[in-house]
Amino acid sequence: MSLMEVKANEPVTFVIFGATGDLTRRKLLPALYTLFRERALPEQFTIIGFARREYDNEEFCELMGAALREHSRLPADDASLKEFCSHLLYHRGDLSDPAAFQSLNDRFTNDSTLPANRLLYLSISSDMVDQTVHFAHNAGLITPANQTPWTRVIIEKPFGRDLETAKALNQNLLAYLAESQIYRIDHYLGKETVQNILSFRFANTIFEPVFNRTYVDHIQITAAETVGMESGRGAFYDRTGALRDMVANHLFQLLCLVTMEPPDGLNAAAIRAEKMKILHALQPAASMQNRPGGVFGQYAKGDDINAFREEDRVSPDSQTETFVALRMEINNWRWAGVPIYLRTGKRMSKKTTEIAVQFRIPAMQLFQHVACEGDVCDLTGVKPNTLIFRIQPDEGIFLQVSAKRPSMQLVVESVDMDFSYSGKWDKELPEAYERLLLDALRGDPTLFTRSDEVESEWQVIDAIWKATEGQKPVDYAPGSWGPTDADQLIAPFSWRNEQ
Ligand SMILES: NC(=O)C1=CN([C@@H]2O[C@H](COP(=O)(O)OP(=O)(O)OC[C@H]3O[C@@H](n4cnc5c(N)ncnc54)[C@H](OP(=O)(O)O)[C@@H]3O)[C@@H](O)[C@H]2O)C=CC1
Numbered sequence: 001m002s003l004m005e006v007k008a009n010e011p012v013t014f015v016i017f018g019a020t021g022d023l024t025r026r027k028l029l030p031a032l033y034t035l036f037r038e039r040a041l042p043e044q045f046t047i048i049g050f051a052r053r054e055y056d057n058e059e060f061c062e063l064m065g066a067a068l069r070e071h072s073r074l075p076a077d078d079a080s081l082k083e084f085c086s087h088l089l090y091h092r093g094d095l096s097d098p099a100a101f102q103s104l105n106d107r108f109t110n111d112s113t114l115p116a117n118r119l120l121y122l123s124i125s126s127d128m129v130d131q132t133v134h135f136a137h138n139a140g141l142i143t144p145a146n147q148t149p150w151t152r153v154i155i156e157k158p159f160g161r162d163l164e165t166a167k168a169l170n171q172n173l174l175a176y177l178a179e180s181q182i183y184r185i186d187h188y189l190g191k192e193t194v195q196n197i198l199s200f201r202f203a204n205t206i207f208e209p210v211f212n213r214t215y216v217d218h219i220q221i222t223a224a225e226t227v228g229m230e231s232g233r234g235a236f237y238d239r240t241g242a243l244r245d246m247v248a249n250h251l252f253q254l255l256c257l258v259t260m261e262p263p264d265g266l267n268a269a270a271i272r273a274e275k276m277k278i279l280h281a282l283q284p285a286a287s288m289q290n291r292p293g294g295v296f297g298q299y300a301k302g303d304d305i306n307a308f309r310e311e312d313r314v315s316p317d318s319q320t321e322t323f324v325a326l327r328m329e330i331n332n333w334r335w336a337g338v339p340i341y342l343r344t345g346k347r348m349s350k351k352t353t354e355i356a357v358q359f360r361i362p363a364m365q366l367f368q369h370v371a372c373e374g375d376v377c378d379l380t381g382v383k384p385n386t387l388i389f390r391i392q393p394d395e396g397i398f399l400q401v402s403a404k405r406p407s408m409q410l411v412v413e414s415v416d417m418d419f420s421y422s423g424k425w426d427k428e429l430p431e432a433y434e435r436l437l438l439d440a441l442r443g444d445p446t447l448f449t450r451s452d453e454v455e456s457e458w459q460v461i462d463a464i465w466k467a468t469e470g471q472k473p474v475d476y477a478p479g480s481w482g483p484t485d486a487d488q489l490i491a492p493f494s495w496r497n498e499q
């Protein structure tokens, strides 16, 4: 999709703290490069990479060139890479050293070609955010709110590691920044298919009346990844785990969007207000007292695949979960009693993110469902309707319904009503980071998370820790769908594994 329609115009200097890290290589630089190629960046822009490793500008440019060749959505040819590299600088420094920030600020003072508006991107671990903003402020890198040149600060997730740390971080940041300058990023909100959840629910009349406890049996949300620890991520992930890395932000956002009430407008405040109501009503399911509401797993050794505990910079006796499955419920009028199952994991069978809303079977079973393999047919009760939001890959939405199978008998079969982005639009979907970086450049916070929203997310996570206290991760085979305990968690339903 061309981003030409939307463009940032004001000159800007991006400073990426954590510029040698995995996120910068795989997502941030490729997104900036695509925006550059699409002419969506301002004419005047500079990107300064800040990290500890010893590089000069040229070496940094080579490193980023290699990353772009591997990860860019648009082809990274030599000529455009050369042009892009002319906008790249490297600033070596340690985040614990105030002098490194001072020398960075000196660059702004001494180099009149550096655009004075600045977008500081904190692609660093959450425990370094407070100090980084503090040092940046003391060095003069942060200009006052509501003035030009402006400063905006993008902060990566996870924002804190529990309610207490998130609250402290929110409060401390306000000593140096106005809330309007803080952009807490959750890249799932930048995904086209995630934005489509609200459009699909509220731009159509036929689905909304059945999105409630009367018609919905349960909801499953899965974010499965085949990757393990990408290079250098072991230490971060071992401190973080799947619950904080994925559930506390991405999965909760999906859950909110699929269950929230219609907002009274499409502005940030109205949408956030409805999401907040869901987060306040969300809790680990209490309805099935004798069964655990959560299952934690850790990937074991496989053929040619390290166990998590053998990964680089992971403790050999780590108890960190690389998989989690949860049974949650929303204690409100619309959803009370409807189980909501969440699961996410590394080294799973398939890369897939989807939301499946499974409806109740009809009250009266007039028909039988037939499934045939060759000449052998099996008759069972009618299958439930399921509405599936395919977030990635093969982006789209499909609805499973029952239809009469052509035969002399009145039996039905499950058929799909399928909408896929690639079938409908001959355009590649933009990457989430492209959209979000452009929004931040244009000063639009709609798709970023507000402080109270983040705190509410952590409140639920704290409740999950409490409800699952003492549970240790159980091993699962790489390439599987996680520990078998997760199947017991969802019984009598089943996870949708063969999608
Ligand atoms: N990777 C991903 O897919 C995603 C990551 N995120 C978030 O992005 C953030 C960064 O993640 P990721 O890139 O994976 O992490 P990495 O561990 O790969 O990178 C961390 C970066 O921080 C720098 N760094 C660490 N300590 C210091 C220090 N004392 N002084 C200066 N620089 C330092 C490192 O550079 P050096 O060693 O050279 O100093 C490196 O560039 C995290 O908050 C993560 O949750 C969010 C979504 C996806």
Ligand SMILES: O=C1O[C@H](COP(=O)(O)O)[C@@H](O)[C@H](O)[C@H]1O
Residues within 6 Å of the ligand: 225, 245, 246, 353
């Ligand atoms: O935030 C994160 O997301 C990625 C998965 O993102 P996706 O867009 O590929 O679904 C995950 O690999 C990473 O651990 C996590 O920090």
